Amino acid sequence: MNSNGLSTHLSMETLHGSLTDPAISSMNLLNELIDEYPVAISMAAGRPYEEFFDIRLIHDYLDAYCEHLRRDRKVDEAGVTRALFQYGTTKGIIADIIARNLAEDENIDAAPESVVVTVGAQEAMFLVLRTLRADERDVLLAPAPTYVGLTGAALLTDTPVWPVRSTENGIDPEDLVLQLKRADEQGKRVRACYVTPNFANPTGTSMDLPARHRLLDVAEANGILLLEDNAYGLFGAERLPTLKALDRSGTVVYIGSFAKTGMPGARVGYAVADQRVAGGGLFADQLSKLKGMLTVNTSPIAQAVIAGKLLLNDYSLTKANVRETAIYQRNLHLTLAELDRRLGGLAGVRWNTPTGGFFVTVTVPFVVDDELLAHAARDHGVLFTPMHHFYGGKDGFNQLRLSISLLTPELIQEGVSRLAALITARLG
Amino acid sequence: MNSNGLSTHLSMETLHGSLTDPAISSMNLLNELIDEYPVAISMAAGRPYEEFFDIRLIHDYLDAYCEHLRRDRKVDEAGVTRALFQYGTTKGIIADIIARNLAEDENIDAAPESVVVTVGAQEAMFLVLRTLRADERDVLLAPAPTYVGLTGAALLTDTPVWPVRSTENGIDPEDLVLQLKRADEQGKRVRACYVTPNFANPTGTSMDLPARHRLLDVAEANGILLLEDNAYGLFGAERLPTLKALDRSGTVVYIGSFAKTGMPGARVGYAVADQRVAGGGLFADQLSKLKGMLTVNTSPIAQAVIAGKLLLNDYSLTKANVRETAIYQRNLHLTLAELDRRLGGLAGVRWNTPTGGFFVTVTVPFVVDDELLAHAARDHGVLFTPMHHFYGGKDGFNQLRLSISLLTPELIQEGVSRLAALITARLG
Incomplete structure (x- = not known):
């Protein structure tokens, strides 16, 4: 389709600048990358917990x-x-x-x-x-x-x-x-x-x-x-x-x-x-x-x-979210405990300790870019979000974001274990 | 609320230009005007027919x-x-x-x-x-x-x-x-x-x-x-x-x-x-x-x-709109027939004859502005849309738009009758 002359008039150079901004194209690439590894444990998606969804509601x-x-x-x-x-x-x-x-x-x-x-x-x-x-x-x-x-x-x-x-x-x-x-x-x-x-x-x-x-x-x-x-x-x-x-x-x-x-x-x-x-x-x-x-x-x-x-x-x-809030709190505490168990005391590896919400920031002594994410997905079966995506690609290259909202305790334990394997291998 | 200094920083002059563009402010004024006369017959609203709405659907x-x-x-x-x-x-x-x-x-x-x-x-x-x-x-x-x-x-x-x-x-x-x-x-x-x-x-x-x-x-x-x-x-x-x-x-x-x-x-x-x-x-x-x-x-x-x-x-x-299409066609033909019956042959008054859709354009030999609309609503109990709103207030000052989609035959007959009374009074 559209093999004639007209199509050549539509090129990225003549469209609105936002479409080629590094912040947006990097998020797009990130999502594509994540979609490529559906079997990996995703600590990347900030979506709400699904267990209580019910179509009748x-x-x-x-x-x-x-x-x-x-x-x-x-x-x-x-x-x-x-x-x-x-x-x-x-x-x-x-x-x-x-x-x-x-x-x-x-x-x-x-x-x-x-x-x-x-x-x-x-x-x-x-x-x-x-x-x-x-x-x-x-x-x-x-x-x-x-x-x-x-x-x-x-x-x-x-x-x-x-x-x-x-x-x-x-x-x-x-x-x-x-x-x-x-x-x-x-x-x-x-x-x-x-x-x-x-x-x-x-x-x-x-x-x-x-x-x-x-x-x-x-x-x-x-x-x-x-x-x-x-x-x-x-x-x-x-x-x-x-x-x-x-x-x-x-x-x-x-x-x-x-x-x-x-x-x-x-x-x-x-x-x-x-x-x-x-x-x-x-x-x-x-x-x-x-x-x-x-x-x-x-x-x-x-x-x-x-x-x-x-x-x-x-x-x-x-009131409507009593069960969900309990699950997010449980997941957050479990994630922090597992990080401590698997990575505690490791030189240059640290994380913050939020008291609520969906996210934890992990800092490591090496570069966290989309290449590392692809390696993590492919070879370790775990997904996270490189923090540079939230800096418009200008900073944050030794941090990653973990999301805890969508996971079960078993998946959190396995996910942090896989992340720890990646990190210790990098430090090795 | 907000009686302190800060509020003065927000003024129309410092907000995006679209907010004071004549095209937008005129539509806003039009809607306010129409809301003021809820009992008038509205040949202004281009909304779909409501009789077949059913919450169970x-x-x-x-x-x-x-x-x-x-x-x-x-x-x-x-x-x-x-x-x-x-x-x-x-x-x-x-x-x-x-x-x-x-x-x-x-x-x-x-x-x-x-x-x-x-x-x-x-x-x-x-x-x-x-x-x-x-x-x-x-x-x-x-x-x-x-x-x-x-x-x-x-x-x-x-x-x-x-x-x-x-x-x-x-x-x-x-x-x-x-x-x-x-x-x-x-x-x-x-x-x-x-x-x-x-x-x-x-x-x-x-x-x-x-x-x-x-x-x-x-x-x-x-x-x-x-x-x-x-x-x-x-x-x-x-x-x-x-x-x-x-x-x-x-x-x-x-x-x-x-x-x-x-x-x-x-x-x-x-x-x-x-x-x-x-x-x-x-x-x-x-x-x-x-x-x-x-x-x-x-x-x-x-x-x-x-x-x-x-x-x-x-x-x-x-297929889903067989009944609605029949009603819009009936309303359109009735509106055109009523215009003919009430205004046919009147010097300088004419209208187009669409074969479908929701709208008819009426042209008259006098100015159609929001003041006339207010007069029509107040003194004749009928609403229409002055066409200048669709020209960004730059043209169309002797035309009006009639909408036929939301009305019953009785309301169309009465609405056109009222419109005719306004027009003949103006031509007086």
């Missing part, structure tokens, strides 16, 4: 939302049907239910009109960056390493991302001060700083309470927004307040995800954007205008599935 | 897709559940079913790997424009007037849209030749021309077969893509081949929508992009890379709903 959740419309909101049958079948409002039909969930689980006081329901947290990130990126002066700050979805949204909006130092206590507020100063000196306008205070992807690290307060102070004093991503916050032994719960000045735009806590297949997330825009109402209304041009509205059916899960669990995802 | 469609996975694709129960609950592949999980539907209904031969399932046709348009817009030389051509969703996607990608003359026979291929020449002279690179050959929104016009062939020839000779939008093609007495069905040179990217033919609430659409990209495989693969950064993947639950509807109707939306 989808029907139950839909029914629960419809019943809520009938009983609590006095919607007639035609109205219930129309709510699910027809186009819905751009900002979404379950903002009130999400607001109750945020009050219940996170102590966040979100007005429903400040909530924009999106196609996953990914669309929310895109909308925020697209709204904020007005011209070539605008830059975004983000910890290095950072979530690849943030990198992707920035690429789609031609937004440069400047790295901020990240430690075992999360993003470093003092380095943020330095980066803000540097941006100012270079005539750049920092619109926001992206941050994941709870069990970040990829590192697994969290910020302590003083660091959260300090970060809010720095952002507020400098008039920049904080984009808080909280996809993993639920899955910890200890729960610290989110930045949004601490925010008293409209500094934080909260990016919510139901992918890990609700259901990945619904593809529902949201932004809480209660900032006032001079001449433009709520920031949420501006996000909504752009969403109308991007996806029109989030599928009401998908929204109903998530709302139904919330309704059947008293608006609490903490 | 959602369950039936989900079940049908799951059964298809079990029976036809031999997927085990864990696999079926995972397909709906878990993240899916970025290009979508129902590409093969869409390909069979295109063969069945449109005589289009689409390889499943050239299909990218999207969050409605709107995301497909965004992805195509984002992929094609590499630098400031790139422009898009589109008929004037044009669908507002196309204007929106262009604004989000900073893509200038150059108008091409449109007649009762759709976009004018000879004016396309002129515009291509003009673009070349100005150092611009035309990447594509957007076109809706069947019952276009907003005009209701269609292209005849010679015009389709001529358009394909012009595009192929000039090495530009045609973006074919076919949201309404099913709803006509006569069915002409789509551009994609006639395409032998990979000139056409086909944008598919299930909003009118499947279910708006699923928010599922797709692109067929079988072009080869030098150094990058299929064009569909490039769209998919960007989709991964925008919405990750289209909700598998929403995809399953659409797939189920196709499976229960032998892959044919023509």
Whole structure:
């Protein structure tokens, strides 16, 4: 097909630059590589645990939302049907239910009109960056390493991302001060700083309470927004307040995800954007205008599935995920114990000790690149994620990310054992 | 909330330019205006007919897709559940079913790997424009007037849209030749021309077969893509081949929508992009890379709903929409007859006579702006869409669009009667 002249007009050189950016092409190569070794034990995929998935739940959740419309909101049958079948409002039909969930689980006081329901947290990130990126002066700050979805949204909006130092206590507020100063000196306008205070992807690290307060102070004093991503916050032994719960000045735009806590297949997330825009109402209304041009509205059916899960669990995802959280905690502790058992005391090999979430960072005294991953998959039957993918290929070449969310205890023991064999062979 | 200093940093002047573009703000004002008059008869909303909506169908469609996975694709129960609950592949999980539907209904031969399932046709348009817009030389051509969703996607990608003359026979291929020449002279690179050959929104016009062939020839000779939008093609007495069905040179990217033919609430659409990209495989693969950064993947639950509807109707939306098509045809003919009865022979008042779709264009010898619409809503109890909204507020000030899809015969008779009262009063 397409062997004639026209096809030659479509070449990578004439397409949008994001398509050949090293960050994106490297993730694509990574996924292809992982797909090549389906029998290897995957400590690479950050997907939620599957044992409690049950197809009947989808029907139950839909029914629960419809019943809520009938009983609590006095919607007639035609109205219930129309709510699910027809186009819905751009900002979404379950903002009130999400607001109750945020009050219940996170102590966040979100007005429903400040909530924009999106196609996953990914669309929310895109909308925020697209709204904020007005011209070539605008830059975004983000910890290095950072979530690849943030990198992707920035690429789609031609937004440069400047790295901020990240430690075992999360993003470093003092380095943020330095980066803000540097941006100012270079005539750049920092619109926001992206941050994941709870069990970040990829590192697994969290910020302590003083660091959260300090970060809010720095952002507020400098008039920049904080984009808080909280996809993993639920899955910890200890729960610290989110930045949004601490925010008293409209500094934080909260990016919510139901992918890990609700259901990945619904593809529902949201932004809480209660900032006032001079001449433009709520920031949420501006996000909504752009969403109308991007996806029109989030599928009401998908929204109903998530709302139904919330309704059947008293608006609490903490309650809905009691079993899952226990499994993630068990897996995390087991992974750390197995790392200690297999690799403890080995010179130059260390790992961090997150208290929740899906991820552990392992540091080794040799290069971790995609070639090593291919070798690990082929010769040791274990998969992980080289950390350089989260640095856009510019750093992190002696670290790897382990994911613990999808595995059984037996697979974790075997997976760490295989990883240890790889590492000791390299050191040998 | 947010009464402190920070909020002042967010002002419309420092946000992305699309947010204050006249095309978008005018559509927003229009929607607000329409919401203000809920009791008026709306000949403004282009939504599908609701009488056959039935909440049980959602369950039936989900079940049908799951059964298809079990029976036809031999997927085990864990696999079926995972397909709906878990993240899916970025290009979508129902590409093969869409390909069979295109063969069945449109005589289009689409390889499943050239299909990218999207969050409605709107995301497909965004992805195509984002992929094609590499630098400031790139422009898009589109008929004037044009669908507002196309204007929106262009604004989000900073893509200038150059108008091409449109007649009762759709976009004018000879004016396309002129515009291509003009673009070349100005150092611009035309990447594509957007076109809706069947019952276009907003005009209701269609292209005849010679015009389709001529358009394909012009595009192929000039090495530009045609973006074919076919949201309404099913709803006509006569069915002409789509551009994609006639395409032998990979000139056409086909944008598919299930909003009118499947279910708006699923928010599922797709692109067929079988072009080869030098150094990058299929064009569909490039769209998919960007989709991964925008919405990750289209909700598998929403995809399953659409797939189920196709499976229960032998892959044919023509078959699935027999009753709806009859109603749209009845409504269209009744609207035209009522216009004739109420306004026939009135000097300067005329309308076109589409043979399918949702829309009729009425031309009057006075200004049709939002002020007139407010007057019509308040004093005559009827709503329509001023055509200038589809020209980005730059033209069309003596035309209006009537939508016929959502009404009963009684409401059409009363609506046209009220419209006639407004028009005759104006001509007074």
